[in-house]
Amino acid sequence: MENIAIVVVEPQGERNLGAIARAMKNMGLGELILVNPRCDYQSVEAQTMAVHAKEVLAQARVVDDLATALGDRQRIIATSARERILQSPMETPREALPWLLAPNLKSALVFGREDSGLSNEELNQAHRFVRIPVHPQYPSLNLSQAVMVCTYELYQANLAMGTDNQAPGDRQEDGSMVPLATNGQLDSYCQHLEKTLLNIQVLYPHTAPSKMAKLRRIYQRAALNSEEVALLRGILGQIDWLAQQIKL
Numbered sequence: 001m002e003n004i005a006i007v008v009v010e011p012q013g014e015r016n017l018g019a020i021a022r023a024m025k026n027m028g029l030g031e032l033i034l035v036n037p038r039c040d041y042q043s044v045e046a047q048t049m050a051v052h053a054k055e056v057l058a059q060a061r062v063v064d065d066l067a068t069a070l071g072d073r074q075r076i077i078a079t080s081a082r083e084r085i086l087q088s089p090m091e092t093p094r095e096a097l098p099w100l101l102a103p104n105l106k107s108a109l110v111f112g113r114e115d116s117g118l119s120n121e122e123l124n125q126a127h128r129f130v131r132i133p134v135h136p137q138y139p140s141l142n143l144s145q146a147v148m149v150c151t152y153e154l155y156q157a158n159l160a161m162g163t164d165n166q167a168p169g170d171r172q173e174d175g176s177m178v179p180l181a182t183n184g185q186l187d188s189y190c191q192h193l194e195k196t197l198l199n200i201q202v203l204y205p206h207t208a209p210s211k212m213a214k215l216r217r218i219y220q221r222a223a224l225n226s227e228e229v230a231l232l233r234g235i236l237g238q239i240d241w242l243a244q245q246i247k248l
Contacts, residue, residue: 001158004100005031006147007069007110009118012038016114017057018049019144025053027151028158032060033069033108066110066122071184075100075107078126079146080117081139088217090131093150098157099128105180109150114143124213125183127220178225185229189236190216196236200243 006024011017011034024032034041041062047054063069070076077096100107110126112118123129132141132149141149181189194212197203203211224232 001028001101001154002030003103003106004029004154005033005069005073005106005108006151007033007035007066007108008037008143008147009035009066009110009122010038010113011041011143012114013143014039014041014043014046015049016142016144017041018046018051018053020147021046021050021053021056021060023144023148023151024056026148027155029151029154030056030059032056034060034062035066035069036064037062066125067183067187070108070110070125071182071187072106073108073183074105074180075102076110076126076183077108077128077130078110078118078123079112079130079132079150080123081131081141082117088129090129092133093130093153094157096128096130097150097154098161100154101158101161106182109154111143111147120213124216178227181224181226181229185226186216186219186224189229189233190219192233192236196239196243200239 006020006029008017008020011020017034017037017039021032024030040046041060042057046057050057061069077100080090082090097109100109109130110118110122112122130150132146134141190212193215194203194208198205198208
């Protein structure tokens with residue numbers, strides 16, 4: 001549980017943040033990352049709602065954008081109230097969240113804005129997507145309520161898992177494990193890939209965003225390790241060099 005961060009994008013309510021901190025401490029979570037918060041997360045109101053979880057607010061990390069928040073994460077789940085996003089299946093918290101509990105990996109559970117959730121671009125950073133099943137007559141949950149439901153499911157999954165969970169990765173001949181690539185490594189690779197594909201006219205500017213989103217989904221499903229990403233970057237470097245020679 002100590003390797004899982006709760007990430008909240010542009011929160012607007014101080015009371016919500018206090019309630020989120022309390023829910024996190026109730027369920028054994030301590031790492032809170034706030035992306036461009038729109039309120040004072042250490043206000044009296046926030047701390048009053050946090051009760052005995054004030055240290056979660058005090059230790060919260062504030063960053064400017066979601067890519068920075070997720071740069072060192074290897075498994076990411078985003079929450080959304082939409083039925084279907086990015087042609088990826090929606091899962092319940094109970095189905096998806098145990099996936100974040102692999103040891104020796106840094107994971108993140110991402111929540112969006114109170115009024116509009118996460119943008120498609122932000123959702124594209126995640127590997128899997130969670131939607132909390134609620135009664136269709138009133139499907140809108142308060143942000144802190146959504147965090148409470150998800151952190152409860154995480155805690156229950158952690159209790160059920162015990163000590164049998166094994167760290168994912170690729171075992172080498174010497175017995176060592178190559179870690180999964182971080183979101184930052186995948187970001188850098190995708191930026192390099194887009195630049196190369198535009199240069200050799202496989203992609204064109206007007207269609208690049210949608211096609212790169214699909215390509216990113218492929219790489220996310222592949223669960224690449226850090227050495228594989230480095231290998232792919234090397235291939236792109238050679239393509240860049242050959243394209244330059246042809247132009248000369």
